Amino acid sequence: MISLPIINFSVIYPEIIILVTAIAVLIADLFIKGDRRAPISLIALAGIIMAAFAIHAQWGANVSGFSGAIIVDNYALLFKYIFLVGALLTLFLSVWYLQREELFSGEYFFFILISIVGMMILSSSNELITAFLGLEIMSIPLYLLAGFDKGKLRSNEAALKYLLMGAFASGFLIYGIAFIYGSMGTTNFDEIVRALSSDSLDTDPLILIGISMIVIGFAFKTAFVPFHSWVPDVYTGAPTPVTAFFSIAPKAAGFAILFRLLTVAFSPIFVNLSTMLWVLAVLTMSVGNLIALTQRNIKRMLAYSSIAHAGYILVSLAIGTSKGTEAGLFYLLAYTAMNAGAFGMVILLGHKGEDDLTISSYGGLSRRHPVAAATMSLFMFSLAGIPPTAGFIGKFNIFSNAISAGFIWLAIIGVINSVISVYYYLRVIITMYMKPEADSVTTVTYPPSLLVAIILAAWGTLHIGLFPNGWLLFIRESVVGLYQAL
Amino acid sequence: MSLGLAHFLVLSAVIFSIGVIGVITRRNAIIVLMSIELMLNAANLALVAFSAFRQDPDGQIFVFFVIAVAAAEAAVGLALIMLLFRNRKSINVDDFNLMKW
Amino acid sequence: MHLILFIIFAVFCIAGAILVIVLRSPVASAISLIFVMCAIAGLFALVGALFVAALQVIVYAGAVMVLFLFVIMLLNIKEELITTDEKRLTRYLGSALGLAFVLEIAYFVRRGLAFGSSSLYLPVPKEFASIELISTGIFTKYLLAFEMTSILLLVAIVGAIMLARGKGRRDT
Numbered sequence: 116m117i118s119l120p121i122i123n124f125s126v127i128y129p130e131i132i133i134l135v136t137a138i139a140v141l142i143a144d145l146f147i148k149g150d151r152r153a154p155i156s157l158i159a160l161a162g163i164i165m166a167a168f169a170i171h172a173q174w175g176a177n178v179s180g181f182s183g184a185i186i187v188d189n190y191a192l193l194f195k196y197i198f199l200v201g202a203l204l205t206l207f208l209s210v211w212y213l214q215r216e217e218l219f220s221g222e223y224f225f226f227i228l229i230s231i232v233g234m235m236i237l238s239s240s241n242e243l244i245t246a247f248l249g250l251e252i253m254s255i256p257l258y259l260l261a262g263f264d265k266g267k268l269r270s271n272e273a274a275l276k277y278l279l280m281g282a283f284a285s286g287f288l289i290y291g292i293a294f295i296y297g298s299m300g301t302t303n304f305d306e307i308v309r310a311l312s313s314d315s316l317d318t319d320p321l322i323l324i325g326i327s328m329i330v331i332g333f334a335f336k337t338a339f340v341p342f343h344s345w346v347p348d349v350y351t352g353a354p355t356p357v358t359a360f361f362s363i364a365p366k367a368a369g370f371a372i373l374f375r376l377l378t379v380a381f382s383p384i385f386v387n388l389s390t391m392l393w394v395l396a397v398l399t400m401s402v403g404n405l406i407a408l409t410q411r412n413i414k415r416m417l418a419y420s421s422i423a424h425a426g427y428i429l430v431s432l433a434i435g436t437s438k439g440t441e442a443g444l445f446y447l448l449a450y451t452a453m454n455a456g457a458f459g460m461v462i463l464l465g466h467k468g469e470d471d472l473t474i475s476s477y478g479g480l481s482r483r484h485p486v487a488a489a490t491m492s493l494f495m496f497s498l499a500g501i502p503p504t505a506g507f508i509g510k511f512n513i514f515s516n517a518i519s520a521g522f523i524w525l526a527i528i529g530v531i532n533s534v535i536s537v538y539y540y541l542r543v544i545i546t547m548y549m550k551p552e553a554d555s556v557t558t559v560t561y562p563p564s565l566l567v568a569i570i571l572a573a574w575g576t577l578h579i580g581l582f583p584n585g586w587l588l589f590i591r592e593s594v595v596g597l598y599q600a601l
Numbered sequence: 602m603s604l605g606l607a608h609f610l611v612l613s614a615v616i617f618s619i620g621v622i623g624v625i626t627r628r629n630a631i632i633v634l635m636s637i638e639l640m641l642n643a644a645n646l647a648l649v650a651f652s653a654f655r656q657d658p659d660g661q662i663f664v665f666f667v668i669a670v671a672a673a674e675a676a677v678g679l680a681l682i683m684l685l686f687r688n689r690k691s692i693n694v695d696d697f698n699l700m701k702w
Numbered sequence: 703m704h705l706i707l708f709i710i711f712a713v714f715c716i717a718g719a720i721l722v723i724v725l726r727s728p729v730a731s732a733i734s735l736i737f738v739m740c741a742i743a744g745l746f747a748l749v750g751a752l753f754v755a756a757l758q759v760i761v762y763a764g765a766v767m768v769l770f771l772f773v774i775m776l777l778n779i780k781e782e783l784i785t786t787d788e789k790r791l792t793r794y795l796g797s798a799l800g801l802a803f804v805l806e807i808a809y810f811v812r813r814g815l816a817f818g819s820s821s822l823y824l825p826v827p828k829e830f831a832s833i834e835l836i837s838t839g840i841f842t843k844y845l846l847a848f849e850m851t852s853i854l855l856l857v858a859i860v861g862a863i864m865l866a867r868g869k870g871r872r873d874t
Contacts, residue, residue, distance in 0.1 A: 127846075141860065184847065245850070255673060255674070258677060258861075259857075259865070265684060271684055279624070279630065282634070282678065283637055283640070286637055289663075289667055289670075290647065293647040604705045609749075612745075616719050620719070642742055653749035658835040664758075665754070666844075666848075671766065672761065675766050675769060676858045677865075683777065683865070684865045
């Protein structure tokens with residue numbers, strides 16, 4: 116007879132709410148047919164709002180559950196907010212697009228919601244196997260979303276390539292976990308910290324192999340150079356709102372676990388990992404920016420630019436202090452707003468079939484649609500890091516923290532990179548304002564749901580840029596508990 | 602010389618590496634998927650060896666989860682391969698017009 | 703005795719694994735993979751992990767590989783196209799990378815296993831991996847992970863059905 120433990124379900128209330136919503140969406144899809152399926156998205160919306168209230172109720176808690184597998188602290192809750200905002204924006208971006216491309220179905224929302232469940236578990240997991248399974252629950256719906264446009268070869272190929280690279284990364288991840296388990300006898304983060312700080316003599320090489328392989332596994336998912344080869348094709352082949360989702364939520368989830376794993380669980384041996392992170396950060400920033408320079412397709416350009424932005428956040432990870440983590444999370448918040456906005460504009464300015472998404476097709480946009488051109492410029496300015504936008508404050512934070520922590524070269528390389536990046540963001544703006552009108556600019560309609568998403572993103576971009584103090588305090592409040600135990 | 606943990610770890614590293622080589626060099630999507638299964642099997646072998654070494658059942662519980670993950674990935678991967686094949690009549694990774702590695 | 707059995711299984715594993723990635727025909731590769739999985743199950747049994755060994759044969763070699771074979775047969779995939787020079791280059795590169803990886807791990811294992819060289823664990827006490835211990839672990843310490851696998855399988859089922867059902871929009 117086994118003695119069953121006390122199960123504290125309250126620690127996973129937000130996850131349960133989203134999971135139940137996902138299943139409700141799937142069942143509703145069975146009964147509602149044809150063109151009357153738009154209310155399905157409202158069910159998903161209701162679920163996301165309810166989950167946000169559940170997270171709000173948990174704010175300030177610091178409890179663990181399920182034998183230490185899950186921990187609920189402000190750090191995890193902040194990330195859960197980011198995922199929900201990502202899902203919310205994706206929802207608003209998707210509805211009109213799905214109707215335009217005749218792809219509307221309940222499974223789409225089911226996959227988005229289940230993926231969010233995986234990310235939430237990932238951000239609050241305090242144990243490697245739970246993190247591994249959370250990552251898989253996040254990833255498998257993402258593969259399916261990439262291939263959601265079943266009739267299109269490009270979409271099929273994107274999904275298969277994403278799946279093969281993702282499964283390859285999982286192989287590294289589980290092998291690394293095996294080494295950590297074997298050399299330390301535990302996979303729980305608290306016990307790992309305790310074991311690592313007690314024997315300070317000589318770090319077991321197996322631990323170093325293990326953690327390196329785990330980092331490689333997550334590097335594939337978060338698309339660090341040189342593990343980025345899948346990104347441009349997957350981002351280009353997937354439906355555009357899905358691409359927006361890919362560039363926001365899974366990236367945040369990857370960083371959620373990397374920050375917790377490297378700067379908390381493996382903090383006693385962080386010095387040994389710092390060089391590796393340094394190299395990854397430099398490669399990711401530089402390669403992402405340099406290739407983005409040459410891109411003609413707006414989705415491909417945004418794909419490479421998202422790699423470069425991951426590089427800036429990696430700089431804050433390489434710093435490894437609580438200040439660095441704060442700067443990284445702030446940048447993630449800013450990045451979520453501005454990148455969602457940029458993709459929203461790409462959807463707005465696109466047309467059915469998405470055959471032509473070159474930057475040159477935006478020529479002369481300012482004359483025909485001045486508001487759209489101005490909004491697109493706002494997001495491009497923010498991505499380039501020009502004041503008074505969110506991107507500027509975010510970059511400033513990261514690089515000033517890097518300098519004060521002694522990573523001067525990293526900061527210099529980062530600043531050079533963000534100067535390079537100005538070129539390709541400005542090219543979009545110049546095309547819109549200076550170039551003659553392109554033939555392919557068709558009539559732009561303004562569907563309300565898409566406008567909501569773009570207005571939200573624009574508000575976020577400007578508000579974070581103009582009034583950063585409130586946001587910085589909010590982030591400090593969420594990070595402070597993470598490093599208290601150390 | 603008798604049997605030790607190192608034997609199992611080296612064997613598992615060899616199988617894992619063969620899997621990695623397969624993923625990198627082969628172009629057939631099904632064989633790439635099988636090479637990934639090899640990698641997961643190598644990880645399972647390491648987990649069981651560590652579990653036996655530590656006299657701790659946790660490692661074998663992890664194997665259980667890895668098998669579930671492998672099954673889910675294989676099911677989705679094979680469904681995608683079927684779909685792609687139906688749309689294109691080829692599963693050669695190089696035939697993908699976007700596949701620039 | 704254990705060492706001899708280990709060597710037999712190990713030879714099977716490595717030979718099978720190499721065959722998986724060098725054979726031209728996917729069916730032959732799949733069958734070699736089944737061999738590898740069975741040999742690994744043998745290794746599991748060798749260290750006393752009987753439940754996992756059974757799982758490996760039934761679920762992995764049985765269910766998953768049959769799925770592979772089924773798809774290969776259904777699609778009637780014969781052989782890969784002839785490789786070009788460019789691909790031969792990646793092949794050498796990949797092999798070199800893999801070899802470096804093996805050497806690196808062997809080196810680390812030799813250096814790092816000071817704790818493993820003398821303390822051998824065979825023969826293994828029967829109790830350490832009894833089904834009772836494993837199930838206790840699954841339903842107490844790893845309860846959440848166990849529940850999560852059910853979500854994972856649900857997504858995989860829904861996804862596979864979505865992909866297989868009917869045709870999507872026509873390709874343009």
